[in-house]
Amino acid sequence: MNEKAVLVGLKLPQDNFNDIQESMLELKRLADTAGAEVVDILIQAKSAIDARFYIGKGKIDEIRDFYADEPVDLVVFNHELSPAQVRNIEKVLERRVITRTELILDIFAIHARSRAARLQVELAQMKYQLPRLVGHYENLSRTDGGIGLRGPGEQKLEVDRRRLRKRIHFIETKLEEIEREKETQRKKRMGEFKVSIIGYTNSGKSTLLNNLSKAEVLAEDKLFSTLDTTTRRVWLGDGTIALLSDTVGFIRDIPVGLIESFKSTLADARYADMLLHVVDVSDPAFGEHIKSVHQTLKEIGADNKPALLCMNKIDLVPREILLDIRLKYPEAIFISAKAGLHTDDLKSRLKGIMGDGYAKHIDGEPEDE
Numbered sequence: 001m002n003e004k005a006v007l008v009g010l011k012l013p014q015d016n017f018n019d020i021q022e023s024m025l026e027l028k029r030l031a032d033t034a035g036a037e038v039v040d041i042l043i044q045a046k047s048a049i050d051a052r053f054y055i056g057k058g059k060i061d062e063i064r065d066f067y068a069d070e071p072v073d074l075v076v077f078n079h080e081l082s083p084a085q086v087r088n089i090e091k092v093l094e095r096r097v098i099t100r101t102e103l104i105l106d107i108f109a110i111h112a113r114s115r116a117a118r119l120q121v122e123l124a125q126m127k128y129q130l131p132r133l134v135g136h137y138e139n140l141s142r143t144d145g146g147i148g149l150r151g152p153g154e155q156k157l158e159v160d161r162r163r164l165r166k167r168i169h170f171i172e173t174k175l176e177e178i179e180r181e182k183e184t185q186r187k188k189r190m191g192e193f194k195v196s197i198i199g200y201t202n203s204g205k206s207t208l209l210n211n212l213s214k215a216e217v218l219a220e221d222k223l224f225s226t227l228d229t230t231t232r233r234v235w236l237g238d239g240t241i242a243l244l245s246d247t248v249g250f251i252r253d254i255p256v257g258l259i260e261s262f263k264s265t266l267a268d269a270r271y272a273d274m275l276l277h278v279v280d281v282s283d284p285a286f287g288e289h290i291k292s293v294h295q296t297l298k299e300i301g302a303d304n305k306p307a308l309l310c311m312n313k314i315d316l317v318p319r320e321i322l323l324d325i326r327l328k329y330p331e332a333i334f335i336s337a338k339a340g341l342h343t344d345d346l347k348s349r350l351k352g353i354m355g356d357g358y359a360k361h362i363d364g365e366p367e368d369e
Helices: 017-034 057-066 083-093 100-111 115-132 161-188 205-213 256-261 263-271 286-299 319-328 343-354
Strands: 004-011 037-045 074-077 096-099 193-199 230-237 240-246 274-280 307-312
Touching: 004 017, 017 037, 017 100, 037 057, 057 083, 074 100, 083 096, 083 115, 096 100, 100 115, 100 256, 115 161, 115 256, 161 263, 193 205, 193 263, 193 286, 205 230, 205 240, 205 343, 230 343, 240 343, 274 286, 307 343
Parallel strands: 004 037, 004 074, 074 096, 193 240, 193 274, 274 307
Antiparallel strands: 230 240
16 A cells, blocks of 8 residues: 655745746655655745754644644655754654655665665665664654665664664675676776766666667666666667666756765766767756756766767657757757657767777677676
């Protein structure tokens, strides 16, 4: 049975209301992906953050009274809260309170499949919870599972700080070993043209890799359905082959801890010869998504790579709007990975960018990482 959730956001005077609305809609999609049933979305306009309750105490009381007889399990804040704020809010509401970051970590826990991804998720969960070990409202059980409590580190709040730090060190050591193994694999591929497919979450990266490689990579209409790097050899024509890698999607205001924990996975973008930046052009907020991806690339040190902007899902956009977008992004290529529109043109563009100096004929089967 799905947990019922109320989503809460705060608009400060300097915030753009449209941006807040878009961010809250994204929070709803995150909650949907985590398996919650969203019963309400609340945005409070306030002159400043409340030190005790983040939003106003009056609004907290209003939420408590309005949902007193409603089966609401969870209140999700679209912002980071201090441990004290979480305790204060939970004490008034008598319901679990989690943040946007915890929601993202929960989705990562659901979708982590490889050993590396599971370790990275656990590391991110533990680093997030380490300064928050003070505990939550005493009447709320946080050991029965549920959104925000899943994954390898779900009982971390019961572990003392020393054991938690020891576990963090152990995971970091294991991830360093995995990174050394990946580095060995990268050296074996010297001379091969490596393309890293990047983009906002759910932009169609995995669908595009499936289309180009004729392989079956998990592609779902959900946020963060892909956490593990998948690499496929793609024939570009005339015996020309490139290695295309799909990895975790980006998102606005991605928590620093996630970037740090997933640096091994995100490193593929740094080692690529070029980036293929896939954009869901049917999303009205795609311009903001492009900015978010650029910001993340900067944070991982991959913002200086040659990149091709690939506008995806053009079959979902009215022609007159698409014409305007083409004028704004004249260097981009426009495709639909799902419908197979203009993907051959994309291969030609990649082949042209590739140029000489790379291996043209490669034997062997496609591989996963």
